[in-house]
Amino acid sequence: GAGVSQTPSNKVTEKGKYVELRCDPISGHTALYWYRQSLGQGPEFLIYFQGTGAADDSGLPNDRFFAVRPEGSVSTLKIQRTERGDSAVYLCASSLSLAGGPGDTQYFGPGTRLTVL
Amino acid sequence: AQKITQTQPGMFVQEKEAVTLDCTYDTSDPSYGLFWYKQPSSGEMIFLIYQGSYDQQNATEGRYSLNFQKARKSANLVISASQLGDSAMYFCAMREGGSNYKLTFGKGTLLTVNP
Numbered sequence: 317g318a319g320v321s322q323t324p325s326n327k328v329t330e331k332g333k334y335v336e337l338r339c340d341p342i343s344g345h346t347a348l349y350w351y352r353q354s355l356g357q358g359p360e361f362l363i364y365f366q367g368t369g370a371a372d373d374s375g376l377p378n379d380r381f382f383a384v385r386p387e388g389s390v391s392t393l394k395i396q397r398t399e400r401g402d403s404a405v406y407l408c409a410s411s412l413s414l415a416g417g418p419g420d421t422q423y424f425g426p427g428t429r430l431t432v433l
Numbered sequence: 434a435q436k437i438t439q440t441q442p443g444m445f446v447q448e449k450e451a452v453t454l455d456c457t458y459d460t461s462d463p464s465y466g467l468f469w470y471k472q473p474s475s476g477e478m479i480f481l482i483y484q485g486s487y488d489q490q491n492a493t494e495g496r497y498s499l500n501f502q503k504a505r506k507s508a509n510l511v512i513s514a515s516q517l518g519d520s521a522m523y524f525c526a527m528r529e530g531g532s533n534y535k536l537t538f539g540k541g542t543l544l545t546v547n548p
Contacts, residue, residue: 347534358437358524358538359478372535405476411534420534421468424478 341410456525464530
């Protein structure tokens with residue numbers, strides 16, 4: 317079956333612009349996660365959704381970052397007034413459940429590489 | 434203190450040999466899960482293996498096994514019979530129990546398999 321997909325694969329934008337990054341999770345997965353990976357680092361948690369609601373957004377760095385999942389499937393990460401420090405790979409993951417155990421293994425998409433000039 | 438520590442920035446192994454990638458973790462939660470992911474140069478994070486804190490036996494998945502030593506808080510990944518395609522970054526990650534399902538990752542280990 318299809319894995320997690322993310323679009324675009326690459327995004328180059330200018331400082332101050334607005335960007336949207338899209339994630340399409342594995343069909344049937346109820347939980348969806350966003351992470352950010354800077355060069356040479358492991359991914360860092362941003363936000364996760366259980367269904368349509370953001371269950372934990374404690375990793376969002378500031379109020380320029382916002383994410384939605386209006387129908388409980390596709391999610392969009394929105395970044396306003398982009399800064400050069402926002403440049404990173406943004407990874408999306410989904411899991412079948414949040415029940416604990418191997419069922420909540422997170423499967424990742426290929427990521428969106430964001431470059432802010 | 435870091436929750437996940439991977440002390441080996443880089444490792445080299447000869448093709449067909451076994452290699453161990455180290456991971457130690459820090460948590461006070463009795464319920465947690467440990468994961469290993471592989472990230473090739475293409476960038477995608479590929480799930481390899483999972484170990485639950487209450488699992489009595491070490492996890493195995495094909496050529497991957499997890500050497501889980503709970504008292505030492507270590508969860509080392511063992512790759513047997515290394516292949517050239519195993520060259521990649523490897524990340525150890527932890528999910529702490531309760532209502533917290535986010536993964537916390539280590540800094541990773543770059544594995545290079547030599548022919």
